[in-house]
Amino acid sequence: MNVVSVADILYGYISKNTEITIQGWIRTRRDSKAKISFLDIYDGSCITPLQIIAYDNLYNYKNEILHLTSGCSVTIDGIVSASIGMKQRVEVIAKSIKILGWIENPSTYPITAKNHTMKYLREVSHLRPRTNIIGAVARIRHTLSQAIHTFMHKQGFIWVPTPIITAYDTEGNGKMFCVSTSKNQKALHNSKEKTNTYDTHNFFGKEAFLTVSGQLNAEAYACALSKVYTFGPTFRAEYSNTNRHLSEFWMIEPEAAFMTLDDIIILAESLLKNIIIVLLKECSDDIKYFINKIDKNIISRLENFTNIKFNCIEYTEAIKLLKVCNKQFNIPIHWGTDLFSEHEKYLSEEYFKSPVIVKNYPKSIKAFYMRLNDDNQTVASMDVLVPGIGEIIGGSQREERLSTLDQRLQENNLTQENYWWYRDLRRYGTVPHSGFGLGFERLMIYVTGIKNIRDVIPFPRTPKNVNF
Amino acid sequence: MNVVSVADILYGYISKNTEITIQGWIRTRRDSKAKISFLDIYDGSCITPLQIIAYDNLYNYKNEILHLTSGCSVTIDGIVSASIGMKQRVEVIAKSIKILGWIENPSTYPITAKNHTMKYLREVSHLRPRTNIIGAVARIRHTLSQAIHTFMHKQGFIWVPTPIITAYDTEGNGKMFCVSTSKNQKALHNSKEKTNTYDTHNFFGKEAFLTVSGQLNAEAYACALSKVYTFGPTFRAEYSNTNRHLSEFWMIEPEAAFMTLDDIIILAESLLKNIIIVLLKECSDDIKYFINKIDKNIISRLENFTNIKFNCIEYTEAIKLLKVCNKQFNIPIHWGTDLFSEHEKYLSEEYFKSPVIVKNYPKSIKAFYMRLNDDNQTVASMDVLVPGIGEIIGGSQREERLSTLDQRLQENNLTQENYWWYRDLRRYGTVPHSGFGLGFERLMIYVTGIKNIRDVIPFPRTPKNVNF
Numbered sequence: 001m002n003v004v005s006v007a008d009i010l011y012g013y014i015s016k017n018t019e020i021t022i023q024g025w026i027r028t029r030r031d032s033k034a035k036i037s038f039l040d041i042y043d044g045s046c047i048t049p050l051q052i053i054a055y056d057n058l059y060n061y062k063n064e065i066l067h068l069t070s071g072c073s074v075t076i077d078g079i080v081s082a083s084i085g086m087k088q089r090v091e092v093i094a095k096s097i098k099i100l101g102w103i104e105n106p107s108t109y110p111i112t113a114k115n116h117t118m119k120y121l122r123e124v125s126h127l128r129p130r131t132n133i134i135g136a137v138a139r140i141r142h143t144l145s146q147a148i149h150t151f152m153h154k155q156g157f158i159w160v161p162t163p164i165i166t167a168y169d170t171e172g173n174g175k176m177f178c179v180s181t182s183k184n185q186k187a188l189h190n191s192k193e194k195t196n197t198y199d200t201h202n203f204f205g206k207e208a209f210l211t212v213s214g215q216l217n218a219e220a221y222a223c224a225l226s227k228v229y230t231f232g233p234t235f236r237a238e239y240s241n242t243n244r245h246l247s248e249f250w251m252i253e254p255e256a257a258f259m260t261l262d263d264i265i266i267l268a269e270s271l272l273k274n275i276i277i278v279l280l281k282e283c284s285d286d287i288k289y290f291i292n293k294i295d296k297n298i299i300s301r302l303e304n305f306t307n308i309k310f311n312c313i314e315y316t317e318a319i320k321l322l323k324v325c326n327k328q329f330n331i332p333i334h335w336g337t338d339l340f341s342e343h344e345k346y347l348s349e350e351y352f353k354s355p356v357i358v359k360n361y362p363k364s365i366k367a368f369y370m371r372l373n374d375d376n377q378t379v380a381s382m383d384v385l386v387p388g389i390g391e392i393i394g395g396s397q398r399e400e401r402l403s404t405l406d407q408r409l410q411e412n413n414l415t416q417e418n419y420w421w422y423r424d425l426r427r428y429g430t431v432p433h434s435g436f437g438l439g440f441e442r443l444m445i446y447v448t449g450i451k452n453i454r455d456v457i458p459f460p461r462t463p464k465n466v467n468f
Numbered sequence: 469m470n471v472v473s474v475a476d477i478l479y480g481y482i483s484k485n486t487e488i489t490i491q492g493w494i495r496t497r498r499d500s501k502a503k504i505s506f507l508d509i510y511d512g513s514c515i516t517p518l519q520i521i522a523y524d525n526l527y528n529y530k531n532e533i534l535h536l537t538s539g540c541s542v543t544i545d546g547i548v549s550a551s552i553g554m555k556q557r558v559e560v561i562a563k564s565i566k567i568l569g570w571i572e573n574p575s576t577y578p579i580t581a582k583n584h585t586m587k588y589l590r591e592v593s594h595l596r597p598r599t600n601i602i603g604a605v606a607r608i609r610h611t612l613s614q615a616i617h618t619f620m621h622k623q624g625f626i627w628v629p630t631p632i633i634t635a636y637d638t639e640g641n642g643k644m645f646c647v648s649t650s651k652n653q654k655a656l657h658n659s660k661e662k663t664n665t666y667d668t669h670n671f672f673g674k675e676a677f678l679t680v681s682g683q684l685n686a687e688a689y690a691c692a693l694s695k696v697y698t699f700g701p702t703f704r705a706e707y708s709n710t711n712r713h714l715s716e717f718w719m720i721e722p723e724a725a726f727m728t729l730d731d732i733i734i735l736a737e738s739l740l741k742n743i744i745i746v747l748l749k750e751c752s753d754d755i756k757y758f759i760n761k762i763d764k765n766i767i768s769r770l771e772n773f774t775n776i777k778f779n780c781i782e783y784t785e786a787i788k789l790l791k792v793c794n795k796q797f798n799i800p801i802h803w804g805t806d807l808f809s810e811h812e813k814y815l816s817e818e819y820f821k822s823p824v825i826v827k828n829y830p831k832s833i834k835a836f837y838m839r840l841n842d843d844n845q846t847v848a849s850m851d852v853l854v855p856g857i858g859e860i861i862g863g864s865q866r867e868e869r870l871s872t873l874d875q876r877l878q879e880n881n882l883t884q885e886n887y888w889w890y891r892d893l894r895r896y897g898t899v900p901h902s903g904f905g906l907g908f909e910r911l912m913i914y915v916t917g918i919k920n921i922r923d924v925i926p927f928p929r930t931p932k933n934v935n936f
Contacts, residue, residue, distance in 0.1 A: 165703075428577055429568075432568070
């Protein structure tokens with residue numbers, strides 16, 4: 001028998017009158033006078049369910065089919081047919097319906113057809129991919145991830161798996177998780193007693209942490225292979241319980257030799273627009289689902305994003321705009337302070353009403369590795385701010401001049417010894433190079449319009465939460 | 469000016485007589501009577517260097533060009549020309565050569581044109597991508613990774629980023645790294661004193677670890693979206709200083725609802741063959757480089773791999789073969805023991821002389837989640853063994869029957885409470901499902917023939933080593 005997916009049937013890859021087998025789960029069941037039942041089936045291949053027609057001549061119609069509830073798993077043999085109803089183009093007339101798994105006590109099944117709050121769904125993160133909304137999120141995330149790999153590949157970038165366990169604090173803020181081995185390596189679930197003794201030095205020979213960025217390592221590869229990118233998990237041990245922060249999140253970090261700040265600004269804009277064009281094309285039904293549920297303007301918002309030229313302004317200009325706008329900010333702003341969420345939102349949502357790139361921030365608020373500009377006050381850095389989110393990308397040209405790098409290390413109380421290999425990249429055939437980091441989950445909340453970042457990653461890790 | 473890559477020129481995308489700019493690093497310089505110099509340039513886009521012809525009429529010929537050494541970075545404007553020499557089809561006649569970065573003290577440059585040992589290169593992991601061999605490894609890894617994403621996507625699998633930080637020990641062997649926060653969160657590099665106090669419970673509210681597998685989480689998504697896969701880092705806190713073990717490595721873990729053990733055996737074979745076909749096509753020059761350096765039979769070995777049907781035998785049959793082979797093993801083998809490296813190698817290298825799949829291992833040596841066979845003694849598991857490596861893939865059909873799962877949890881001293889959400893997948897619309905894990909770096913050593921796994925990942929993490 002020809003085993004196919006719901007998408008295969010609904011998107012027309014299967015001709016009518018073909019005998020097929022379909023495997024999935026019941027979304028809903030409607031009965032008509034107990035002589036015919038309409039089963040909506042999903043299997044994750046697309047958001048639209050497939051309608052199955054079950055007549056009462058099926059041997060298990062009364063005893064089983066009339067008892068099917070949302071979430072039951074089934075294997076159905078049937079024939080693809082033109083639908084008589086108006087809701088769908090094709091449906092499947094069942095020849096047999098085999099029930100694989102029932103729902104234990106359907107009245108207490110945590111995922112029913114009714115709408116649940118996103119907060120409630122987080123408590124059943126193992127079951128929430130069965131809902132329409134989280135299923136759509138999963139397909140959108142997959143499509144964006146594929147589009148990113150494809151785009152980077154076509155641009156000549158090589159994927160580099162930079163290390164997760166590291167001895168370096170790239171961002172220099174010390175908000176890192178420590179990695180250690182338990183002194184008495186007991187399996188968690190076997191031990192009743194808590195193992196509170198950790199051996200931090202023994203395994204790796206020095207203190208080890210979870211990476212906050214693959215950038216420094218990616219630079220080593222860019223200084224040999226020209227164009228590289230990372231796509232992997234990164235970590236922040238910050239007690240931030242906001243709807244924009246995760247302790248564990250994924251980042252894409254392109255790093256390119258011979259590129260200047262302006263080159264990576266072009267790359268960033270091109271990457272974002274390109275992957276959203278792919279998304280609109282390949283996930284149109286999933287995106288349409290969000291119109292009613294999340295953001296009625298989602299399609300025009302995303303189409304607009306791909307069509308407009310991003311605004312690009314100097315940090316100094318941004319400060320001027322924020323000072324003259326007569327808006328009361330919680331955190332006062334002046335030249336030399338970092339932009340906070342409220343400032344970023346004003347710029348992108350109220351002033352420009354579009355994505356905006358702010359560049360050349362003061363060196364005092366940026367990391368040691370950013371290239372010092374000729375004014376000696378600012379560094380060749382850039383942030384991409386988008387409406388509704390704020391910063392989605394942060395990047396810079398890297399300091400390629402050894403003497404300037406050494407001066408910046410010193411200003412940041414960092415030692416040359418610790419960064420010996422990073423300095424080597426400047427001692428031996430140094431090149432101008434630049435890169436940026438794109439927070440994958442920030443991108444997800446931007447494209448979907450979903451409010452809380454915990455809902456765009458399968459199993460979110462946040463303070464006090466390492467469930468599932 | 470038209471900025472292009474070495475590959476653009478060598479693979480013929482640029483017509484002759486085109487004016488181009490090329491940016492890269494010097495591999496070698498040869499001079500002919502100080503009137504003309506031949507510079508071999510690399511930029512990471514391919515293994516073959518581009519020959520640049522520099523005549524002595526260039527303004528900096530004597531003062532700069534004649535002093536160029538391996539590793540110097542340059543920007544060259546020139547014209548693509550048919551080569552007079554036999555070694556290459558095209559070359560570039562330089563109109564200007566701008567030196568971007570010199571080599572500080574060339575006689576001590578760690579990466580010279582001469583051959584270094586792989587062990588030595590590990591000590592300069594930040595510079596080793598500049599060598600031909602590690603550059604080739606990077607392109608091969610990228611090509612395989614892209615091929616895996618593309619293959620899985622075409623098969624209808626959705627990429628799922630399963631969590632890195634977890635409270636679960638999927639394999640049940642307790643060899644996990646602990647994740648904690650330092651009690652006095654000091655930036656590593658700023659603090660002279662060691663911070664030896666770790667707060668293991670406070671941040672996440674319970675003990676947290678680095679994942680050994682994304683499987684349990686992937687199962688939750690497969691039981692909603694049918695076909696999913698992970699591609700991410702996994703960790704083992706094992707003191708294994710072998711050439712096949714890393715503390716941090718990448719795994720691909722497909723997980724598919726409605727698939728049986730035999731279905732994923734077909735998937736595994738198809739995945740491996742497909743990505744190697746892509747590799748042979750897209751990285752042929754990199755692969756050819758390995759003929760002289762690593763494995764003279766690499767191409768026939770890989771082509772053969774894609775052409776033969778894998779052998780598939782029962783564990784029970786494997787034990788019989790190992791018992792009658794008259795070979796002295798260090799670890800004696802009998803029904804009920806696990807296969808060790810020497811046994812796996814005998815089967816794939818000596819007996820079958822080809823990849824071999826061993827299936828249906830005794831339940832006593834396998835994890836709780838594998839599906840119990842009708843004999844009550846074995847589980848529906850499979851390992852793919854390849855010559856030179858041993859196990860490259862391990863997989864199984866998962867236990868989808870709640871009562872059997874509960875029995876297996878009990879036999880393994882695991883509590884139902886701890887696995888409440890994993891049990892839910894069986895309580896609500898359970899389905900047969902299967903999956904496997906493919907170790908990405910094991911795959912890399914198989915395809916390249918490189919002996920030590922530390923040489924196929926950019927910055928290896930092993931006991932006592934968290935450098936770079």
